[in-house]
Amino acid sequence: MYSKKNMEERIGIGYDIHRLVEGRKLFIGGEEIPYHKGLLGHSDADVLLHAICDALLGACGQGDIGEHFPDTDPKYRNIASTKLLEDTCEIIKSKGFVIVNIDSVIIAEEPKLLPFRNKIIKKISQILKINEEKISLKAKTNEGLDATGQGQAIACYAVVLIEKRT
Numbered sequence: 001m002y003s004k005k006n007m008e009e010r011i012g013i014g015y016d017i018h019r020l021v022e023g024r025k026l027f028i029g030g031e032e033i034p035y036h037k038g039l040l041g042h043s044d045a046d047v048l049l050h051a052i053c054d055a056l057l058g059a060c061g062q063g064d065i066g067e068h069f070p071d072t073d074p075k076y077r078n079i080a081s082t083k084l085l086e087d088t089c090e091i092i093k094s095k096g097f098v099i100v101n102i103d104s105v106i107i108a109e110e111p112k113l114l115p116f117r118n119k120i121i122k123k124i125s126q127i128l129k130i131n132e133e134k135i136s137l138k139a140k141t142n143e144g145l146d147a148t149g150q151g152q153a154i155a156c157y158a159v160v161l162i163e164k165r166t
């Protein structure tokens with residue numbers, strides 16, 4: 001029988017935002033999304049995976065994505081963020097943690113992400129080797145307000161819960 005006794009639970013939050021520009025492919029959650037713009041960044045600028053990485057690193061007290069994968073390091077130039085998430089997963093595993101669940105909110109005026117939600121969740125579940133039911137993804141617009149609302153950027157928030165036996 002599962003008991004909370006002898007389990008350490010840790011929560012983490014992650015946030016990221018990237019500019020939308022012409023001439024870049026759009027990657028969200030490791031999936032290429034058809035759109036005439038993409039996110040600008042040193043890596044593939046996958047805003048969802050970056051927010052999840054930061055939430056996971058935060059939860060286990062391991063700093064943030066910029067410390068582990070600095071954008072000044074040419075090694076990470078145009079790197080697939082799926083690789084960054086894989087490496088982050090190894091870090092939390094090495095600390096003895098497993099993922100309980102992930103919740104996330106993407107803020108994008110365009111494109112509509114709902115049609116890709118299941119594919120994205122499946123991809124993340126494969127990378128993290130966890131059940132799809134442990135991953136939640138919601139997509140919202142910013143009601144036309146601010147940079148995200150005017151289609152100049154896509155932002156994302158992620159919250160994770162991790163646990164380990166003590």
Ligand code: MG
Nearest residue numbers: 016045047050
């Ligand atoms: Mg980022």
